[in-house]
Amino acid sequence: MAGVLDGRIAIVTGSGRGLGRAMALGLAASGARVVVTDVDGDVVAESVEIIRGRCGRDAATGFTQDLTAPGAPESLVVRTIAELGGLHIVVNNAGIGPQAVEPDFLTKPPKLWEMPHGIWQQTYAVNAHLPFFMACAVMPRFIKQGWGRVINVTTSLDTMLRAGCGAYGSSKAANEAHTSILSQDVAGTGVTVNVLVPGGPANTRMIPAAAPIKREDLIQPDVMVVPLVWLASDAASSVNGRRFIGANWDTKIPPREAAEAAGAPIAWPQLAGSIWPGGNRQ
Numbered sequence: 423m424a425g426v427l428d429g430r431i432a433i434v435t436g437s438g439r440g441l442g443r444a445m446a447l448g449l450a451a452s453g454a455r456v457v458v459t460d461v462d463g464d465v466v467a468e469s470v471e472i473i474r475g476r477c478g479r480d481a482a483t484g485f486t487q488d489l490t491a492p493g494a495p496e497s498l499v500v501r502t503i504a505e506l507g508g509l510h511i512v513v514n515n516a517g518i519g520p521q522a523v524e525p526d527f528l529t530k531p532p533k534l535w536e537m538p539h540g541i542w543q544q545t546y547a548v549n550a551h552l553p554f555f556m557a558c559a560v561m562p563r564f565i566k567q568g569w570g571r572v573i574n575v576t577t578s579l580d581t582m583l584r585a586g587c588g589a590y591g592s593s594k595a596a597n598e599a600h601t602s603i604l605s606q607d608v609a610g611t612g613v614t615v616n617v618l619v620p621g622g623p624a625n626t627r628m629i630p631a632a633a634p635i636k637r638e639d640l641i642q643p644d645v646m647v648v649p650l651v652w653l654a655s656d657a658a659s660s661v662n663g664r665r666f667i668g669a670n671w672d673t674k675i676p677p678r679e680a681a682e683a684a685g686a687p688i689a690w691p692q693l694a695g696s697i698w699p700g701g702n703r704q
C-alpha cells in the first residue's frame with residue numbers, strides 16, 4: 423500500500439526506545455526508510471526488529487553510535503546517504519532527561535549547583551549541541567536538493583523552568599531557541615524546521631517508576647506519530663517555524679485544522695519585545 427512518505431529516507435536520533443522508537447515506526451509505516459540510531463546497541467536491534475517485522479526488511483537500518491562523539495553527526499549523515507541513497511528527514515529526538523541526575527527528580531528536585539558537572543555537560547552535548555551539529559551536517563545537503571525536514575523534539579515551557587530540571591530544562595530551552603533561528607535561516611529554501619513535543623510527561627523511562635504518576639495517565643508516545651508524519655510529508659511543505667503539541671493533535675479532523683489547533687510559533691515570540699535605540703520595539 424502506498425504511503426505518504428514512500429521514497430523518503432529518515433534519521434531518528436535516540437530511536438532505540440521511547441518516543442524515538444514510536445516515531446521511527448510511524449515514519450516507516452508511512453513508507454519511509456528509517457535509520458534507527460542510538461548509543462545503546464541492544465535497543466537499536468530491538469527497534470529495527472520491530473520496524474522490519476511490521477514494515478518489511480528495507481524499512482529500518484540500525485546504526486549504534488554515541489552521537490556526541492567528535493564527527494559522529496557528519497559520519498551518520500554520510501553513512502546514511504552512502505547506504506540508503508539519500509536523506510530527507512531528520513528527527514532530533516535523542517535526549518538525556520532529568521532522571522539522569524536524580525531518578526526521583528519530581529519529588530526530590532536536586533539543586534542546580536548540586537548537579538554533577540559531567541552529567542550537566544553530557545546533557546547539553548545531547549540536548550543542545552547535537553541538534554546543532556546535525557543541522558551543520560544536513561543543511562547544506564538539504565538546501566542543495568531543495569527539500570528537507572528537520573523536526574526537533576524539545577519540551578514544554580514549564581519543564582524548561584522547573585526546579586530540579588536544571589541541566590535538562592535549560593538545555594532544551596537552548597534547543598528551542600536554536601530551532602527558531604534555524605527555521606528563519608531556511609525560509610524559502612524548500613527545507614522546513616519545526617518543533618514537536620508530546621505536551622507533558624510521556625510514558626517513557628524519562629519519567630521513572632519513582633514518579634508519583636500512574637503510567638496510564640502519562641501521555642503515550644504514539645501521540646507524536648500523526649503530527650510527525652504530516653510534518654514530514656509534502657502536505658506540510660509550507661509549514662516552517664512552528665511547534666506542535668502531539669497530545670493536542672486531533673486525528674478526527676483534517677490535518678491542516680489539527681495543525682492549526684495544536685501548533686504555535688516556536689519559542690513563544692509573543693513574549694519578545696526588547697527596546698532598541700530610538701525606542702523601537704523588536
Ligand SMILES: NC(=O)c1ccc[n+]([C@@H]2O[C@H](COP(=O)([O-])OP(=O)(O)OC[C@H]3O[C@@H](n4cnc5c(N)ncnc54)[C@H](O)[C@@H]3O)[C@@H](O)[C@H]2O)c1
Pocket residue numbers: 435436437438439440441442459460461462465487488489490514515516517518519548575576577578619620621622623624625626627628629
Ligand atoms: N518523556 C517525556 O516526558 C518527554 C517530554 C517532553 C520531551 N521529551 C523529549 O523526547 C525525546 C525522547 O525522550 P524519551 O522520553 O523517549 O526518552 P528515552 O530516554 O526513552 O529516549 C532517549 C534516547 O536517546 C538516546 N541517547 C541519549 N544519549 C545519546 C547519545 N549520546 N547518542 C545517541 N543516542 C543517545 C538514549 O539512549 C535513549 O534511547 C527527548 O529529547 C526528550 O527530552 C520527553
